[in-house]
Amino acid sequence: MIPAIDFSTPYSHASLPPRSRERFGRPRVVPTASGGEEVRTRDDRELVLRAIEPGDVAAMQRCFTRLSPEDVRRRFLHAMSELSTPMAQRLCRIDPAIETAYVLMDESATPAEMRGVGRIYVDEALASAEFSVLVEQSWSRRGLGALLMQRLVNDCRRRGLAELWGYVLMENRPMLELCRELGFTQRMIPDEPGTALIRLVL
Ligand SMILES: CC(C)(COP(=O)(O)OP(=O)(O)OC[C@H]1O[C@@H](n2cnc3c(N)ncnc32)[C@H](O)[C@@H]1OP(=O)(O)O)[C@@H](O)C(=O)NCCC(=O)NCCS
Numbered sequence: 134m135i136p137a138i139d140f141s142t143p144y145s146h147a148s149l150p151p152r153s154r155e156r157f158g159r160p161r162v163v164p165t166a167s168g169g170e171e172v173r174t175r176d177d178r179e180l181v182l183r184a185i186e187p188g189d190v191a192a193m194q195r196c197f198t199r200l201s202p203e204d205v206r207r208r209f210l211h212a213m214s215e216l217s218t219p220m221a222q223r224l225c226r227i228d229p230a231i232e233t234a235y236v237l238m239d240e241s242a243t244p245a246e247m248r249g250v251g252r253i254y255v256d257e258a259l260a261s262a263e264f265s266v267l268v269e270q271s272w273s274r275r276g277l278g279a280l281l282m283q284r285l286v287n288d289c290r291r292r293g294l295a296e297l298w299g300y301v302l303m304e305n306r307p308m309l310e311l312c313r314e315l316g317f318t319q320r321m322i323p324d325e326p327g328t329a330l331i332r333l334v335l
Contacts, residue, residue, distance in 0.1 A: 159175075159276045159279075159280075160172045160173060160174045160175070160277065160280055161173045161175075162182065162280070165181065167183075168183065169181045169182060169183030170183070172237065172277070172280065174275040174276070174277070175275075176275065178272070179239075179240075179241060180237045180238060180239055180240075180248060180277070181237070181238045181245075182235060182236075182237055182238075182280070182284070183235070183236060184235060184236075185224075185225055185227060185234035185235065185236050185250070185252075186225065187225050187226045188225075189247065190221045190222055190225050191244070192236075192238070192244065192245060192246060192247040193216065193221045193224060193225060193247055194216050194218070194221050195246060195247070196246065196248070196250075196269060197216035197221075199269055199270075200267075200269070200270075201270065204267070204270065206302070207301075207302055207305045207308065208265060208266075208267045210300060210302065210328070224252075227252075230255075231254060232252065232253065232254055232255065233252065233253050233285065233288045234250060234251070234252035234253075235250070235251050235252070235284050236249065236250050237249035237250075237268070237272075237277055237281070247269075248268065248269045248272045248277070249266075249267060249268040249269065249272065249277050249278070249281055250265075250267050250281075251264070251266040251267075251281030251284065252265055252266075252285075253285050253297065255292065255294065259296075260293070260294050260295040260296065261294055261295060261296040261297070261298060262285075262289050262292075262294055262297050262298075263297075263298055263299055264282070264285050264297055264298070264299040265299060266278055266285070266308075268281070273307070278307075278308075278311050279314070279315065282311065282312075282315055283315070285297065286315070286333065286335070289335055294335055295334065296332060296333065297317075297333045297335060298330060298331060298332040298333070299312075299330075299331050300322075300325075300328050300329070300330060300331070301319075301328070301329050301331050302327055302328055302329075303321075303326075303327050303328065303329055304327070309329065312331045312333075315333065316333060317331045317332060317333045318331070318332050318333070319331055319332075320332075
């Protein structure tokens with residue numbers, strides 16, 4: 134059975150601030166003439182959601198410089214002091230047969246800034262895809278991580294895949310919570326005590 138992505142599930146956060154959907158509501162998404170989608174958060178910030186492009190290298194490198202060491206470790210699962218140009222080029226020039234990557238671009242800045250990225254790598258032999266997602270801290274808790282993840286889930290279903298999975302550090306409570314909300318299951322990896330394998334059967 135396909136687990137539904139249900140944002141209305143009641144959930145108690147005794148020690149957390151009010152749910153972002155209570156503070157902001159979910160972002161509104163409207164298609165644009167250029168093929169992307171306009172995303173407006175309920176606190177009236179505007180972004181464009183679109184497929185990643187080879188020309189996004191400089192914006193991706195600038196985005197990397199704004200990340201905290203903790204965010205870098207949570208996203209890449211190890212410390213990195215810089216995002217080299219070859220690596221950024223590789224991340225921006227995807228092979229659509231086996232990859233999908235969406236970016237959230239802030240076009241109110243000049244040049245436009247990348248505020249979020251969500252991507253999958255497909256393993257055709259296993260009919261599965263590995264995900265990664267990132268939202269810049271000053272844009273977090275506005276439903277953007279959930280939006281990117283939902284798009285990735287939709288893309289996996291469109292591709293007819295059976296499973297979406299990813300490694301998430303056990304200390305990464307925001308991501309574990311986000312995945313739990315989206316219906317992912319979590320299990321420990323015996324050889325990697327600090328890392329969880331997160332999985333959604335599609
Ligand atoms: C994890 C991450 C993607 C979340 O992005 P986000 O845009 O803040 O997420 P959302 O606003 O869509 O949050 C959706 C749900 O996730 C959970 N969540 C997100 N941030 C949370 C936090 N700091 N504490 C607890 N729960 C959190 C909540 O359940 C939240 O719903 P709510 O706000 O209605 O309570 C972002 O913090 C990030 O990029 N972290 C660094 C990179 C990373 O960890 N990537 C994941 C590994 S690939």
